[in-house]
Amino acid sequence: MNKSVLLRLALLFSAAASGAGAAVVEGKVVDNRTGTPLARSRVLLMPVRGAASQISAYTDARGAFRMEAPAGAYALGAERPGYAFTWYGQRVWNGRGTPIVLDQDGRFGAEIRLHRLGAITGEIRDENGAGLWDFPVAVYHDTRPLQLAAQGKSDDRGVFRIAGLSPGRYLLRTGYQELGEEGGYLPTFYGGSIAAESAQSIEVQLDAEVEGLVLTPQTGHLLRLKGKVTFPGSNLVRLYGDVEALSSVVDNAGSFSFERLAPGSYYLAAESKISGDYVTAYQRLWLKSDLEDIQLEGAPAPLLQLRCRAPGGRPPGALPASVSLMRIVPAGESRAEQVRCGSSARLAPGTWRMRASTPAGFYLQALTLHGRPLNSPELEALPGEHLELEAAFSDKPATVEGKLLDANQQPVPEATIYLRAADSALQQRLAAAPSARTGADGSFLIRGLPPGRYLAAVSLDGGSEDEIDWNSPLLPTVQLEEGGKASITLSP
Template sequence: MIKQALFSLAVFCALAGRAAVIEGVVLESASGRPLARVRVALVAAAAGATAPAPQYTDRGGRFSFPGLAPGSYLLTAERRGFAMAVYGQKRWDLPGSPIVVEQDSRYVAELRLNRLGAITGLVVDENGVGLPDIAVYAYRDSRPLRLEGQAVTDDRGAFRIAGLKPGRFRLRTGSKQLEDDTGLLPTYLGDSTRPDGAAALEVGLDEEITGVVIRPCPGKLIKLRGRVGFQGVQAVTLYGDVGRKIAAVDSDGRFSFDELVPGPVELMAESSAGWAGYSRLWLAGEMDDEVVLEGAPLPSISLACVSTDGEKMGKDSAVLRLSRTIPAEEPRFVQLACGETASLGAGLWEITAAAAPGWKVSEFRLNERPLNLTTFEALPGQKFTLTLVQSREGQ
């Protein structure tokens, strides 16, 4: 028994001695200084292979992964305020290269982390004096605009938005009612209340844009009051040109939104019982009337699959994927097999479908009508049947 234990220990020591090691150091790219407390991780490239638990660099930026099995590994490093780095990548947003180690080998790696970008500036009044407590938002210049960061001005009207990945951004202030009842409209950099008239800023890694000045445009702000006409709703969400707002619903079903700007908005509410309310409004002037959100069951969709000959096809003959694109601030995803039914949220949904090998989707029909677009709008109370007409490849 003792001999067997000694033999097992000898084998273990021999294997441990032949194990590979990946070690190295993480540095700040701009200064070359070592970075402590960086989370470093290995990902085994081979399917089914295991990797050690992540670790943090020491005060000298050093890390070490001993006792590795031979194979390929991806090495990553990340720390708050920096772009994540993958060993071997040529650019921050490109994939890295795996490290290949053999038995009893040692690989030394150096990773450099770049700081994420930042934008600093001032929000000022009509006299050029800083305005405190004004929200400032940084949107990635995409369609639709995508919120990436935000800040609130200090007592001098100064703001700083950090943690921005490289790209083009548009800045916007939030609405604000001042002490003398002057209303400040959400205003983009470039003195525009619309995104298409806004100035764009290009931000890179290890870069801080300074000297930005935004002067909010004065205007009338609107208060919206409303009531939910069905039970089980805790909040109402408002979607508009300047983003999303959420208002709590009280015990009487009432809600309100302050400091809104003129223009189109959508109101949505959902209950835990599967009911929803939806309304489109155009805000202008004084909104004296109370808005009532009446309820109806959530929209639903059923998937039917048939061949071009009209024969019903099996459950696994196709897969339908739905993604809600509007409201953009709250995407949702639904996947259905043939014969299944699912509930949807109100909004605009985009359709993609994949047929089984040897087949292709030749036509979409929504409630028995040909669907020429790959999008459809779903509202509370509506029921849809989406039919996928399939034909064999080559036909």
């Protein structure tokens, strides 16, 4: 036998050996609403654990795909432009899906249905109902601060269409357009409001299009804001609006100015740090005409002092607890601070959201500000204020244990169990829903809970607590006593 024949046989044997034991994953990718095969969709096979590499392929003209992979557990997903990425078996659009298990020499078939991303269609008209051509329009996530999601322009009829939107609530806003001496069309939210807080939100869903929206921009002039910083050391003034934060340099005379501002609500802030002194100025204003005499007067930055009350006569500083703070107002510039028991911190002016970090074996019993109960996780800090915050902890937390079983009384592993306090004041102190993952036997354990009544919910695909309908009357409840333990059996 000559060498060329031997070489060909060796290559054939090597190729056959490399495919030995490989599992096959095959199927189709189709449009969820119409069932139309989706050619050139990217299919992804990602190992759930281990060091194996992910495998990808593209569907053919019939929307079909075929991949080979070693035995193991995988997440199977697909994507295509204009559609939401979809994992096989997911129950909510951004969930993690259900892993598939491939046996050696096994075969797995699946149909993956992709959901088309949402869209918004509407018209931009003038005060007489005529369409406005080439008019800018933007879509923002209805969050604070607003986050730009997409933007576009109207056609010659004033019609616009913005696609590729994930499910959620949005605000729609026109841009500015100059009209000459009479001013211009002002940025206006859907619903006719200049300010975001009064705007009408729009809900977008997959496989759906929001139609028939009409925006009529208000007319008027862009405005000017001028003023002076009355304290030394500040070289920048910040102006926070609904959709952006602007800056103005402070000159040697302490003057600052902002031009071409849309009417609306703003926050104005300045600060300086000289020789360890933290001085701040902070004003909220409604701009409806030119302002040219704003005076920013400084005061010491708000001081937050945290005292912790621990059980058993422990010294307040001996408890390894802290409060984390995130500034949420004004929007557009996030700041974070962490204050430990027995310490203090200077804060930038604004509204801050708090979350207590509780050591193992304790729970947050109460939070007071200047001796009064603080049921909200938010506080406002203004220049010159001294905020006395006290956190009381208990060393008798409650515990919930249980199992998640399916209809056949078989354990359900790798699911997320969420708890939510039925009392709103207690839930606000928790800041987030306590949670745990079920083990291989379907069991779960959640520690460190304050006493009270809780709702329990199950997520099989890794969805967040915000995706759960906590108002459903079908949710089971569990009552916890201080230092007690309760058991509960849940079903998906």
